[in-house]
């Protein structure tokens with residue numbers, strides 16, 4: 001089935017940290033956007049420069065699609081917040097977000113599913129970088145106050161810390177490194193040395209490809225973890241566009257199961 005596409009416009013923007021810009025999208029097309037998808041994602045659509053205006057062509061041939069987490073959705077106001085990492089690279093999404101201003105248009109597809117620990121999880125481990133910070137923030141906000149655990153988050157500079165609403169017994173550990181490769185290595189090592197506790201632990205890891213690769217191995221090694229007790233995903237891959245990352249992900253899954 002063709003994805004539902006909504007045409008929206010930028011209502012306001014806010015540089016929430018030096019490397020993260022919140023873009024608030026608005027418009028009548030959001031009137032039937034479903035509630036409860038915070039932490040899920042939409043696909044922002046950027047027209048390919050094909051020189052061919054064939055509006056009937058397949059979406060994948062006409063647009064570059066980039067995934068962004070639904071950070072907030074305000075149903076009554078028909079407003080959707082997406083937090084874009086400004087990674088300063090040539091990617092169409094980051095480039096668009098850099099200059100996005102009131103009145104700019106954007107088409108989005110989705111939303112895609114929310115990946116949350118189930119309510120019975122009593123101990124959680126989150127690991128991620130700035131691309132998964134919006135999803136981790138939503139997850140922490142939605143945990144019960146009794147949940148225990150740890151969230152390890154890699155940011156580019158100390159000023160990229162955001163206020164999180166984590167339950168009192170969840171520790172948040174920030175790792176600051178402006179070098180993404182070195183930072184991801186530190187993140188992986190901190191993640192791997194964390195001992196899971198509780199009777200129903202849940203592991204959530206998303207960020208650069210190498211985090212996904214390591215987290216998959218970590219989860220497989222833990223025979224105490226039940227099959228449905230983890231979510232591991234690659235959100236981007238250093239040196240690859242989103243399309244390249246997806247190919248690498250598919251190749252890894254094909255060889256690694």
Ligand SMILES: Cc1cc2nc3c(=O)[nH]c(=O)nc-3n(C[C@H](O)[C@H](O)[C@H](O)COP(=O)(O)OP(=O)(O)OC[C@H]3O[C@@H](n4cnc5c(N)ncnc54)[C@H](O)[C@@H]3O)c2cc1C
Nearest residue numbers: 067069085087089091092093094235236238239240241242
């Ligand atoms: C389910 C899901 C949810 C996501 N949610 C968010 C979100 O809420 N906010 C967010 O910012 N991102 C999010 N991402 C990640 C985002 O989709 C990717 O970073 C995407 O590649 C950005 O597209 P682009 O057009 O800017 O760059 P691309 O065209 O994909 O890549 C161009 C170049 O930029 C590099 N690059 C891409 N992303 C980064 C980065 N973060 N840091 C440094 N270099 C990078 C690539 O390696 C490549 O060299 C999410 C991804 C998934 C799968």
